[in-house]
Amino acid sequence: MQIKAKNNLGLIFFPAFDWSISPTHPEREERLLYTKDQVLEEGLLDIEGIKEYNPLVATEDDVNRTHICIPDAKSIISKPHLISAGGAIKAAELVMQKEVDKAFAIIRPPGHHAFRVVHGARGFCTINNEAIMVEYLRNKYDSDLKIAFVDTDAHHADGTQNIYYNDPNILHISIHQDGRTLFPGTGFTDELGGPGAWGRTINLPLPTNTTDQGLHYALDNLILPILDDFDPDLIINAAGQDNHYSDPLTRMNITAQGYAELNDKLDPDLAILQGGYSIESALPYINTGIMLAMAGLDYSYIQEPDYDPTVKEQPAKITDTIKQRTNKLITSWQKRDKIDLQDEFPIKNINGEDYHINHRNIFYDTSQLREEQEIKIKICDDCSGVMIIDSQVRPHSMGETRSIILPFDVCNECRQLGYDKYEASKQDFSAVYLQDKVGDKLLTNL
CATH class of the missing domain: 3.40.800.20 (Histone deacetylase domain)
Incomplete structure (x- = not known):
């Protein structure tokens, strides 16, 4: 059968x-x-x-x-x-x-x-x-x-x-x-x-x-x-x-x-x-x-x-x-929707904008690289917030890079902020990337 x-x-x-x-x-x-x-x-x-x-x-x-x-x-x-x-x-x-x-x-x-x-x-x-x-x-x-x-x-x-x-x-x-x-x-x-x-x-x-x-x-x-x-x-x-x-x-x-x-x-x-x-x-x-x-x-x-x-x-x-x-x-x-964000996430004001900032050290065990990251997430009442990742890797670093991520739920204000940050960052980093989820595109100044 x-x-x-x-x-x-x-x-x-x-x-x-x-x-x-x-x-x-x-x-x-x-x-x-x-x-x-x-x-x-x-x-x-x-x-x-x-x-x-x-x-x-x-x-x-x-x-x-x-x-x-x-x-x-x-x-x-x-x-x-x-x-x-x-x-x-x-x-x-x-x-x-x-x-x-x-x-x-x-x-x-x-x-x-x-x-x-x-x-x-x-x-x-x-x-x-x-x-x-x-x-x-x-x-x-x-x-x-x-x-x-x-x-x-x-x-x-x-x-x-x-x-x-x-x-x-x-x-x-x-x-x-x-x-x-x-x-x-x-x-x-x-x-x-x-x-x-x-x-x-x-x-x-x-x-x-x-x-x-x-x-x-x-x-x-x-x-x-x-x-x-x-x-x-x-x-x-x-x-x-x-x-x-x-x-x-x-x-x-x-x-x-x-x-x-x-x-x-x-x-x-x-x-x-x-x-x-x-x-x-x-x-x-x-x-x-x-x-x-x-x-x-x-x-x-x-x-x-x-x-x-x-x-x-x-x-x-x-x-x-x-x-x-x-x-x-x-x-x-x-209690996921009942927490006070201020209690869980220390917030730092930078030029009038509130960010949660953390640092991460990443080891690439296969490629034998070490990366240092600073991650900033904008605190926003209307979306999950723009994310900015500043990254440097050793031993063969191309210099410090910046990645800006605009999430699918990005609000208009945060979207504009992300594009403004992308343009303003070009002089300070060896490479800058903008990943726009809504626009489905990745921009870079390389």
């Missing part, structure tokens, strides 16, 4: 044969080849309602809509990066055009460590595939789309958080191994969003050796209630798989069944592959489980060859820590 998927599922595979950091690096093309073999062996593409599609090729405009690449996109990205981002865009288009119910982009290079301003590669990521996809959708369909990210990678999704930290229409949830024990060392419960979107960023750092039990406690008691409350138009699972018990880079104990059940409960519209470096022992089984769950099919038989039931046992101390952090985050979410 022909099996039929409950949900029509689109799959996009892009293994990027011609891109790797090195032939033996964990982030290499074999990551996806074993998964493709498993999909063919299981006969998933023979199931009615599951279909494979080719990726698109993203354009430089798609990249510039999301990132400010310094000195420019051509100098930073390669063709595989554009195809990987295009794979995410293709997945989203399939869903938006109602050609499928859900889509899973199984792509590389990954993207969730790529910040808004890009000087090179960090955390194996250069450009942010899922953010490029979201900005494409908001530009083409509706800038008011409410979108929720649930990032399940073991590493904190610091790049996606950076891009959407002050965006009120984007909910970004990251559950990850505690940053005190793993790159990038961020993603703590007090990172809750900028002055224009406080509470729309949720970080749950999980203790090392968290099992399916802890993951699903967080899902049932934190993530799903917040999603119900936020009521997004789209749910995206940034589907990192390096929480698996066999992953060589992390110290977590999630199983393929745990991942599949997560996607069953989460019911995402889109899944975009992130990390996961147990190439033979984990990824083929996790990805197959995710596909079956998204298609609404039975995934109960999916099991790793070395599976041992004891891997699901979790010490009470880990459970208690997750409960405490979950309770803290639920409280923060419930």
Whole structure:
């Protein structure tokens, strides 16, 4: 009897044969080849309602809509990066055009460590595939789309958080191994969003050796209630798989069944592959489980060859820590619209304009660069505010650069301010960029 998927599922595979950091690096093309073999062996593409599609090729405009690449996109990205981002865009288009119910982009290079301003590669990521996809959708369909990210990678999704930290229409949830024990060392419960979107960023750092039990406690008691409350138009699972018990880079104990059940409960519209470096022992089984769950099919038989039931046992101390952090985050979410911005964000008046200012030091572990940023966000009652990022990178700095970002909800006054700042800054910085979301353009004086 022909099996039929409950949900029509689109799959996009892009293994990027011609891109790797090195032939033996964990982030290499074999990551996806074993998964493709498993999909063919299981006969998933023979199931009615599951279909494979080719990726698109993203354009430089798609990249510039999301990132400010310094000195420019051509100098930073390669063709595989554009195809990987295009794979995410293709997945989203399939869903938006109602050609499928859900889509899973199984792509590389990954993207969730790529910040808004890009000087090179960090955390194996250069450009942010899922953010490029979201900005494409908001530009083409509706800038008011409410979108929720649930990032399940073991590493904190610091790049996606950076891009959407002050965006009120984007909910970004990251559950990850505690940053005190793993790159990038961020993603703590007090990172809750900028002055224009406080509470729309949720970080749950999980203790090392968290099992399916802890993951699903967080899902049932934190993530799903917040999603119900936020009521997004789209749910995206940034589907990192390096929480698996066999992953060589992390110290977590999630199983393929745990991942599949997560996607069953989460019911995402889109899944975009992130990390996961147990190439033979984990990824083929996790990805197959995710596909079956998204298609609404039975995934109960999916099991790793070395599976041992004891891997699901979790010490009470880990459970208690997750409960405490979950309770803290639920409280923060419930008071998100009731806080006094003055209490949460120190404000400095500059020439009659109020700004929240913070500083960030960013390490590009892949490119071995160090960046210093000063970020100013204008406090505005009518929009989320102009953002100004002054950046300098070493060792091969081109001098201090300034990036001015006008958000989708920018008011007329802040929009004019942004253009005035762009013109006035040209004499003081080696390069000035203006990213205008409403006008869909990136200006630079280079």
